[in-house]
Amino acid sequence: MAETAIVEHEVHHPALQHHFENLEQQREAGTLGMWVFLVTEMMFFGGMFMAYTLYRYKYGLAFASASNHLSWKLGAFNTAVLIISSFTMAFAVYNAQIGKQRRLIVSLAITILLGLTFLGVKAVEYHDKYEDHLIPGRLFPGNPFNPSTIHLLPGASAQNTEIFYWLYFAMTGMHALHMVIGVGLLSVILFFSVRGRYGPEYHNPVEVSGLYWHFVDLIWIFLFPLLYLLGRHMEHGG
Amino acid sequence: MSEHIVPVRIYFIILSVLILGTALTVWAGFRDFPGPLNVIIALTIASIKATLVILYFMHLRYSQRLLWIIFLSALFWMGLLFALTFSDYWTRQWLS
Numbered sequence: 001m002a003e004t005a006i007v008e009h010e011v012h013h014p015a016l017q018h019h020f021e022n023l024e025q026q027r028e029a030g031t032l033g034m035w036v037f038l039v040t041e042m043m044f045f046g047g048m049f050m051a052y053t054l055y056r057y058k059y060g061l062a063f064a065s066a067s068n069h070l071s072w073k074l075g076a077f078n079t080a081v082l083i084i085s086s087f088t089m090a091f092a093v094y095n096a097q098i099g100k101q102r103r104l105i106v107s108l109a110i111t112i113l114l115g116l117t118f119l120g121v122k123a124v125e126y127h128d129k130y131e132d133h134l135i136p137g138r139l140f141p142g143n144p145f146n147p148s149t150i151h152l153l154p155g156a157s158a159q160n161t162e163i164f165y166w167l168y169f170a171m172t173g174m175h176a177l178h179m180v181i182g183v184g185l186l187s188v189i190l191f192f193s194v195r196g197r198y199g200p201e202y203h204n205p206v207e208v209s210g211l212y213w214h215f216v217d218l219i220w221i222f223l224f225p226l227l228y229l230l231g232r233h234m235e236h237g238g
Numbered sequence: 239m240s241e242h243i244v245p246v247r248i249y250f251i252i253l254s255v256l257i258l259g260t261a262l263t264v265w266a267g268f269r270d271f272p273g274p275l276n277v278i279i280a281l282t283i284a285s286i287k288a289t290l291v292i293l294y295f296m297h298l299r300y301s302q303r304l305l306w307i308i309f310l311s312a313l314f315w316m317g318l319l320f321a322l323t324f325s326d327y328w329t330r331q332w333l334s
Contacts, residue, residue: 027241028302035305039312046316050323057327072264079260087253090244090295097243207297214295221287224260225280229267233276 015202027204034208038215052167062160064231065153075228085114086217093210096203108190115183136166178216185209242300252294259287
């Protein structure tokens with residue numbers, strides 16, 4: 001028994017864990033695990049989307065007025081940045097699959113840079129909101145929420161714009177936190193890629209990190225129209 | 239079931255469609271469509287974009303059936319969350 005174990009250890013791939021039959025089974029188990037995790041993430045964000053839908057249904061005009069104060073250009077720019085980063089991530093996985101080491105490393109590095117670009121733009125947006133006194137509640141001493149910079153649509157309640165900003169910061173904040181975790185995750189993957197750990201036979205960590213990255217992109221695909229564009233058509237003549 | 243390698247050409251096509259979809263979302267967001275059509279158009283485009291990301295970037299189209307069931311279970315539970323909550327809020331005014 002001990003002898004066969006030693007022999008097997010010599011022939012199988014060094015990345016194969018002993019509780020799996022082969023790399024194929026290990027890869028499928030890893031992917032399955034990530035998908036189950038992403039389902040719980042969908043439930044988590046789903047609760048916030050539910051809250052958003054409900055309050056928008058109740059306070060539509062206040063939501064539209066508050067949303068129009070956001071910069072749709074920065075939002076659209078960030079959407080494009082995330083979509084391109086999803087592409088470079090998919091390209092990284094592809095190059096791991098076909099064993100192109102340099103391209104894998106470069107695509108991962110570009111993906112990380114695009115993720116950081118997104119976070120930088122987000123920081124600029126948050127700072128703008130801070131300057132305009134639109135941080136909900138009294139989080140910062142001497143800078144309580146004050147909707148006076150929001151151009152209110154006819155019939156909109158100024159008070160309820162604060163609910164929009166609660167949801168805006170909750171949803172984009174949780175999304176940004178996921179981006180930070182994603183950048184950290186990809187940095188680890190980049191480190192091991194530089195060390196040459198991944199190739200055509202074994203690249204499941206690249207693949208499942210990619211799944212996570214695409215999921216975070218997916219959340220933003222819904223956040224962008226729901227948060228930035230919901231009241232634009234009412235701006236003139238509405 | 240061995241791993242399916244998606245050709246790069248498909249990734250480029252998906253990227254262009256996603257960028258095009260984003261431009262379309264912005265354009266449609268500024269146009270005043272009748273009734274609730276604005277939000278319906280925005281969510282339809284977002285859902286198409288999300289479907290493309292899931293099927294191609296996340297490889298679900300080429301994955302084991304078990305992953306399909308797991309993903310669809312998420313949609314099912316999300317549907318329950320929205321349906322049951324709105325069966326309450328949407329019908330409240332019926333009483334008065």
